[in-house]
Amino acid sequence: MHVVDHLKGSPSEGKRNVLVESARLARGNIQDLAELKVGEFDAVIFPGGFGVAKNLCSWAVEGKNCTVNDLVKSTLEAFHNAKKPIGLCCISPVLAAKVFPGCEVTVGYSKNVDGRFPDAETAAAIEELGCKHICKDVNEAHIDSANKIVTTCAFMCKAPLHQIFDGIGTMVAEVLKLA
Template sequence: MSKRVAVVLAGCGVFDGSEIHEASAVLVHLSRGAATVKIFAPDVEQMHVMDHMQGIQTDEKRNVLVESARLARGNIQKLSQLNVHDFDAVIFPGGFGVAKNLCTWAVESKDCSVNSEVKATLQAFHSQSKPIGLCCISPVLAAKVFPGCEVTVGIEKDKKYPNTTDTAEAIAQLGCKHVSKSVGESHVDVKNKLVTTCAFMCDAPLHDIFDGIGTMVQNVLKLA
């Protein structure tokens, strides 16, 4: 039977929303796994809007749900409408929008707050023992919500993973275990049914990131 998977987005664009290549990779691998997918995003204002060409903040205001609809080809629902009983698993692609719009990790690190709907979604799947997939920076959501869990955001103290060490240290300070994994791998926390992979936390070719996300999706579907 086809697995039913919810995908939660954080906007559109690496610097202020969901990382587009990661979101696309998740959807491609779910399609390859014959999963039935529905896409959700919180109906909230973005923390800010970035000019992706110049890498600077603008004065624009944008809505996370409306921007996420670009990636969903318009077929999207408010996160508040997600019912855990309708799905076998949930996946969160990465991108700075996760650390800005789904939580405040970008400015507060381990002391961040998590959007109430995002937190409720994570807790609902966890309480039902349904798998949760997270890539790139999104594993910090699990670290914040589930003390003692195991996640990966790459390999610590490796130049190919420039953002991993500081993030891993913050994850450890939350009482969680960081497990070093290469870009082509994912880590499965069997107890908590969390599957994580580092994606663009690694400075790697796009096809390697795509393949690593594939291992995460495959493991999520196996656990579902």
């Protein structure tokens, strides 16, 4: 979709390439998701953010009626079928809600507690998709043991960066325990 100027909080001109941006952020060797071989990995973790809501699926525009990118969906299904853990943070738990009906995920709280969860309606949309939303604070993760899905709310909560960091760290640690 469009590029967002996060300094101004509004769309900006230009286009970005997901692979180029991934390489910039990861500072290293990345490859196209189409080349992923599930057998070579113990787990998969999807970050969140506008990129997920606009490019990996259409949640930003269509909400619970969104579609999930075919490669993303097949990757999630392949890890799930191989009984390998899946980690999802920020908005990316909606990917699991769309792909795995009945799963359990968290995007924080289902109510805007103290103004910290401005996107709390996402929890209700997850429930409407037939999944169970588990309320968790920013420094926590939820483990859906049956599906080997670990989620944390990250930037779905307005919190200090160190608390978001702690929650993502907890999610990663739990994914590694399941691997």
